[in-house]
Each structure stands twice: as structure tokens, then as C-alpha cells.
Amino acid sequence: MERREPPRTEEGLYVLHDLQRVDWDAWRGAAERDREAAIEEGIAYLEDHAAVEKGDTAVFSVLGHKADLLILHLRETLEELDRAEREFEGCALAAFTDRTSSYLSITEASGYTEAAEDYFDPEAEADPGLQRYMDSRLHPELPDTEFVSFYPMSKRRDPEYNWYDLPFDERRELMASHGDIGRDYAGKVTQIISGSVGLDDHEWGVTLFSDDMTDIKQLLYEMRFDPSSSKYAEFGRFYTGRRFAPAQLEAFLVGESVSFDGAEGSEDEGTVDTELAEEFGRLGVTADAPEGAHGLVLRSDADVETVREDVEGLRGNFEHYDSHVLTEVREDRGKAVIVSLWATERAASTARGFLEELPGVEEVTAGAFADADVEPAETGEAENADDDIRGELADLDIYAGKPHGEDVYAMVLYSEADPDELAPAVEELSEGFDRYDTHVKTATYQAEGGGRSAIVSIWETADAADTAGGFLADLPGIVARAGEESGFGTMGMFYTVKPDYQEEFVEKFDTVGGLLDGMDGHHDTDLMVNVADENDMFIASQWRSKEDAMAFFRSDAFRDTVQWGRDVLADRPRHVFLA
The missing domain is CATH 3.30.70.100 (Alpha-Beta Plaits)
Structure with missing residues (x-):
């Protein structure tokens, strides 16, 4: 039988779920001074351990018969957990409690996702965002939520459903589906996943936190129908608790209401x-x-x-x-x-x-956060200008600026590098951009008839486009970004021509270009053609001012060109203006 290759893992903090049952008969029969000592030393223990520099400790009131208290510790070493256990047994509170159960594990991140594979690959380019995400899995902080649900689990090794006999790609697909359900509850439920192979009776510990216990229930309910659970998961006992502040230990012991107000805010x-x-x-x-x-x-x-x-x-x-x-x-x-x-x-x-x-x-x-009617300090004027242009072109059936309902943003840079050198570098960068959902496309364009090249990068958010500009600026031969020249720049985007009309479109541009040369305020205009797709073009045009550019857009020649374009363009043209 073929031996399956296990995914790589990385470990972080050791986790101890210490479950205690209170001897209520002993508590009620104890002398007042003994109860006071138990409360005082119990509070001191919990507060001191919650204040450790590296790690965390929290206490929860457990509902049901299985325990009364859950003391949850996160520590860097087993020695620290060992000491925390023994210190509790040495305080006066322990005279009134008995450990009913415990669970030992260590926070874990595994290589089931493609992003995680990059994290474990020493030759992969470092991704700061991925690094922080993995660090949050390995070195979590206990969230300031009211409810906790803890349970251990294992993967089945039955003859019919054996998780460890599945090919890696199948296991990865199942884990991805499982993770998709969890992401639907982001912001509602926080999880800490800890591995326990060789540490305790099951293979993982799952600790869920939320301010609404029904969110945890609904999450687990949905996951029960996912094959990774319905076919391949086995579960241990579930423990449900409510967090309370260490200072409320006395209220807990005398049967009063307890709560946790969260960390002190700044x-x-x-x-x-x-x-x-x-x-x-x-x-x-x-x-x-x-x-x-x-x-x-x-x-x-x-x-x-x-x-x-x-x-x-x-x-x-x-x-x-x-x-x-x-x-x-x-x-x-x-x-x-x-x-x-x-x-x-x-x-x-x-x-x-x-x-x-x-x-x-x-x-x-x-x-x-609540909406406020505030005009942006520096961008309002530019946005108003863009809206004005869009309005003036609306009758021509041409988009201007950011298309309504199609929120895309463009970044354009010009390069003097050899196109044969530039295009592969842009293609490699574009493949990297494809990792982000906000990326629409990035491509190299060259002026018809030679001259400078342009790199166009289109994104779904303005900030993403601007961020991409930082990477694009490192490409060879970059001389300027569109809009950095003096005057008013207009860039006609998405002129996708039907293949049968490509040559005719170029000829039409030459005709319009001759007209532009004679217009007041016109500096220069280039037809830029995608080096990978000759039917994909944009027009880069530079004007002395917006008014000069608009004079052309209002002209009969431009209107005739637009009407002609309806028959030769595969898509509706859109114009983006860069003031």
C-alpha cells in the first residue's frame, strides 16, 4: 500500500484546558476565614497568570454536570504549563475543587492550502500578510468574548472512511470546503485549533469563542453536513462556558451573576x-x-x-x-x-x-462607525471634475472615469525599455497580482508604429491600483505615470476591436490623429496596442487643459468616430480621465 505524505505543520503555543469541579458541600461547610483565603488566593492566581508576558490565561464558568470551572492556559513551553497546574493545586482554592478532566495540545498550522504551502516553502517569496496570518494561528490571544465551546476531535480511520488513506489533493479539497463554512462566520466566531497527536487522547482540540452561543451552534450544525465532518470526523465531549473576570470569583462561588467586560480600553x-x-x-x-x-x-x-x-x-x-x-x-x-x-x-x-x-x-x-456627510479634503475637486466629464459624455454612450456599476481603477505607466524585455517582466508581475481577487488585468502595450511602451494595470479598488503602482514602478525603463505630465491627460480604455476590423480601426485612428494635430491645446496622442492581443487597445492623449480636451469630444468628428465605432468594437468603450 502506498504511504501517504503528511502535510507539513508548524507549532506555536502549548494549550491546557483545565476543567475543575467545585465541591459545593465542602464550600458551604467551610469556615469563613477558609472561604476568604480561597477567594483571595484564587483571584491572585488567576490575575497573575492572565498577566504573563507571553501567553494568556482565562477562566470560564462551565454549564452542565461535566465541570464547574474551565481554566484555559496558553504558554510557550510545557514547563510553564506544568508549573501553572501545580501552582493552582498549591493555592487555597484547590481545597474546594477536583480536576474532572483536562486536555493538552499545541496550536498548529498545517499546509493544506496553497497559501500555506507557500508559507512552508523556503524558496517562496515572503508574504508579510500570510506571515501575520500564520502567526495569529500559532500565537493567538484569547478573545474578549462571553462564550466558549471546547471539544476534542480526531479523523476517522475506519475501513470505509479512513482520512489518512485519502490522497493529499482530496484531503485538501475537503479542508477547503470546511474552511469556506468557517469563513462565513468571521467576525462572529473565533477559533483556536490545536494539535494533540501524542499529547492527549484525540488528535486536535477545537476552541470556539463568540458573543452569541447560537452562532457557534449554527456553525457546527452547518459543518456536520460537510463531508470532512459527516464522513471523516469523530468528536469527544463538548464543554460550554461563560467567561468571567478573575475579580468576580467570589460572585461565582456564592451563586451571583458573573460577566466579563473585556480588556481595559485605551x-x-x-x-x-x-x-x-x-x-x-x-x-x-x-x-x-x-x-x-x-x-x-x-x-x-x-x-x-x-x-x-x-x-x-x-x-x-x-x-x-x-x-x-x-x-x-x-x-x-x-x-x-x-x-x-x-x-x-x-x-x-x-x-x-x-x-x-x-x-x-x-x-x-x-x-x-456611522455615515457622515463630509467632503474629502483633497479629492473632492478631482472627483467632481470626473463627474462633470462623465455627464458631458453620457449622451455619446461612452463611460468616463470610473464606470457606473463597474468599479474598476486603472494605473498606467510608460517605459522606454525594449518591449521584448518589458513584456516578460510584466507578465511575471501580472501572475503575482492574480493572487488577489481585486486584480482585473495587467498588460504591456506599445505605441502603434513604435515609440514608448505602456503598462496598464486594472483593479477593482483605487487603493489596490495605487499599491500596484509601487510594484510597477520597479519595472525596467519606467519614465512616468499617466497623469504626471503637465496638462490634462485622457486615456481611452478598453477599445476591444472585432478581429476583422483591427486594421480598419488603426487606419481610422490615423485619420483622427491628423485632425488632433490641428486642434488648439493638443500635445500628443498615441494608439497603444496590447503586445499579447492586437485587438486590445487604448488611446493615450495629452492636452493643455480639460477644456481643450472637451472641445474635441464635443466635435462632430468625434461624434462620427463614436458612431462608426459601434460597428467595429467588440465591447462598449470606456474613457478614464487623469487630471
């Missing part, structure tokens, strides 16, 4: 509602924020392009989650500003942990 968390939305507006960021959304604004003194690159890596992971609304980088007074919007406070708090690790972050504002 001053910057007080920004709420329209104040945060106004800050987004001043930075030129618009968003359709769902009810209950929470936002983040982080300021960094690091190089803006460095921050953009790191954020782009993070955003690739953020966009796996439905709770993610947007994450963008803006430049404000020479400094990088990261803005991030999430559907829930929990999701925003989790994202904050990643974003605060970005280089140079020195100031963070976080809070609830």
Missing part, C-alpha cells in the same frame, strides 16, 4: 459614530458601512510605499472574511494612514492586532 477607543466617519471622509475614503460597523485609522511614520505593500498582503487575507468592508492606505501630510472598516467590533478588534504590527504605526483611532 483612550483612542472612545472615538465613535460620525467622528470616525468624518475622519474617513477627510482622507477621501467613502464606504457603504453596514449597521454596527467599526472602523480603524492608524497613522504610520514609515515609508508610504512600504506600508502600502504590507497592507496589500494583509488585505488578501482580510478579504476572505465577509465582515471585511475595506482596508486602504492614504497619504496625509507626507505620512501613511491606514483605514480599515469592518462589519463588527470583534472583527475590527482582531484586524487591529494585525494592523498595529505594521511598520511605524504610532497612533490608532478605533470606534463605532
Whole structure:
């Protein structure tokens, strides 16, 4: 029989689920001084262990007969967990408890996804966003949520359903489907997955956290119908608990209500509602924020392009989650500003942990988000100009600027490099961009008849296009970005010509080009042709001012050209203006 190759794994923090049952008869019969000592030493133990520099500890009230208390420890070494166990047995509280169960494991990340394979490949290019994501799996912080659900599990090794006999690709497909269900609950349920092969009776421990226990129930219910669970999973006992603060140990022991209010917030968390939305507006960021959304604004003194690159890596992971609304980088007074919007406070708090690790972050504002009518400080004028142009061209059935309902953004750079050298470099970069869902296309174009080349990169978000510009600028022979020349630039995008009309289209451009040469305010115009697809073209045109360009677009010659184009173009043309 063929031996299956196991996926690679990496381990992080050791995890101990310590389940205790309170001897209520002994507690009720104890002297007052003994109860006071138990409370005092119990609180001290829990608070001291929750305050460790590396790792975490939390306490939960367990519902049902299986236990009364769950003390959950995360530590870097087994020696630390061993000491934590023995220290508890040495405090006065332990005189009134008995360990009813425990589970030992270690946080784990495995190589079932393509991204994880890159993480484990020493020759793969480092991805800061992926690195942070894997670090969050291996070195998690316990979330400040009310409910916890813990259960151990294993994969079946039955004659009919043996997980370990499946080919790797089949196991990976099953795990991907399983993960898709979990991502639907991002922002609602947080998980810690820990491996326990050789450490305890099952193969994994699963710890789920949420502020709504029904979210955990619904998540697990949906997963039961997934083949990775229905055919290949076996489960141990389930434990459900409510977190409470160590200081509320006495309330727990005397039968009063307990709760956990979360970590103490910093001053910057007080920004709420329209104040945060106004800050987004001043930075030129618009968003359709769902009810209950929470936002983040982080300021960094690091190089803006460095921050953009790191954020782009993070955003690739953020966009796996439905709770993610947007994450963008803006430049404000020479400094990088990261803005991030999430559907829930929990999701925003989790994202904050990643974003605060970005280089140079020195100031963070976080809070609830409500729409505010604020004109962006610097972008409003440009956007209004774009809207004006779109309106003037609407009668011509041509899009201008960002097409309505087709939110795409273009970045164009010009190069003097040899096209044979430039095109392979662009193709390689485009293949890298394809890892991101926001990427539409990136291609090399050359001016008809020779001359400079252009690289066009089209994205679904403005920030992604701008970030791509940082990478594109490193291509050989780059001399300028569209829009950097003096005057007013207009770039006619997406002139996809029917193959039978390609030569006729080029001839028509030559005719129009002759007309342009005689127009006031016209600097130059090039027909740029995709080196990989001669039917894909755009027109790069430079004018002294917007008014000069619009004079041409209002001319009868242009109207005639548009009418002629309806018969020869495979797609509706769109124009993007770069002021």
C-alpha cells in the first residue's frame, strides 16, 4: 500500500484546558476565614497568570454536570504549563475543587492550502500578510468574548472512511470546503485549533469563542453536513462556558451573576459614530458601512510605499472574511494612514492586532462607525471634475472615469525599455497580482508604429491600483505615470476591436490623429496596442487643459468616430480621465 505524505505543520503555543469541579458541600461547610483565603488566593492566581508576558490565561464558568470551572492556559513551553497546574493545586482554592478532566495540545498550522504551502516553502517569496496570518494561528490571544465551546476531535480511520488513506489533493479539497463554512462566520466566531497527536487522547482540540452561543451552534450544525465532518470526523465531549473576570470569583462561588467586560480600553477607543466617519471622509475614503460597523485609522511614520505593500498582503487575507468592508492606505501630510472598516467590533478588534504590527504605526483611532456627510479634503475637486466629464459624455454612450456599476481603477505607466524585455517582466508581475481577487488585468502595450511602451494595470479598488503602482514602478525603463505630465491627460480604455476590423480601426485612428494635430491645446496622442492581443487597445492623449480636451469630444468628428465605432468594437468603450 502506498504511504501517504503528511502535510507539513508548524507549532506555536502549548494549550491546557483545565476543567475543575467545585465541591459545593465542602464550600458551604467551610469556615469563613477558609472561604476568604480561597477567594483571595484564587483571584491572585488567576490575575497573575492572565498577566504573563507571553501567553494568556482565562477562566470560564462551565454549564452542565461535566465541570464547574474551565481554566484555559496558553504558554510557550510545557514547563510553564506544568508549573501553572501545580501552582493552582498549591493555592487555597484547590481545597474546594477536583480536576474532572483536562486536555493538552499545541496550536498548529498545517499546509493544506496553497497559501500555506507557500508559507512552508523556503524558496517562496515572503508574504508579510500570510506571515501575520500564520502567526495569529500559532500565537493567538484569547478573545474578549462571553462564550466558549471546547471539544476534542480526531479523523476517522475506519475501513470505509479512513482520512489518512485519502490522497493529499482530496484531503485538501475537503479542508477547503470546511474552511469556506468557517469563513462565513468571521467576525462572529473565533477559533483556536490545536494539535494533540501524542499529547492527549484525540488528535486536535477545537476552541470556539463568540458573543452569541447560537452562532457557534449554527456553525457546527452547518459543518456536520460537510463531508470532512459527516464522513471523516469523530468528536469527544463538548464543554460550554461563560467567561468571567478573575475579580468576580467570589460572585461565582456564592451563586451571583458573573460577566466579563473585556480588556481595559485605551483612550483612542472612545472615538465613535460620525467622528470616525468624518475622519474617513477627510482622507477621501467613502464606504457603504453596514449597521454596527467599526472602523480603524492608524497613522504610520514609515515609508508610504512600504506600508502600502504590507497592507496589500494583509488585505488578501482580510478579504476572505465577509465582515471585511475595506482596508486602504492614504497619504496625509507626507505620512501613511491606514483605514480599515469592518462589519463588527470583534472583527475590527482582531484586524487591529494585525494592523498595529505594521511598520511605524504610532497612533490608532478605533470606534463605532456611522455615515457622515463630509467632503474629502483633497479629492473632492478631482472627483467632481470626473463627474462633470462623465455627464458631458453620457449622451455619446461612452463611460468616463470610473464606470457606473463597474468599479474598476486603472494605473498606467510608460517605459522606454525594449518591449521584448518589458513584456516578460510584466507578465511575471501580472501572475503575482492574480493572487488577489481585486486584480482585473495587467498588460504591456506599445505605441502603434513604435515609440514608448505602456503598462496598464486594472483593479477593482483605487487603493489596490495605487499599491500596484509601487510594484510597477520597479519595472525596467519606467519614465512616468499617466497623469504626471503637465496638462490634462485622457486615456481611452478598453477599445476591444472585432478581429476583422483591427486594421480598419488603426487606419481610422490615423485619420483622427491628423485632425488632433490641428486642434488648439493638443500635445500628443498615441494608439497603444496590447503586445499579447492586437485587438486590445487604448488611446493615450495629452492636452493643455480639460477644456481643450472637451472641445474635441464635443466635435462632430468625434461624434462620427463614436458612431462608426459601434460597428467595429467588440465591447462598449470606456474613457478614464487623469487630471
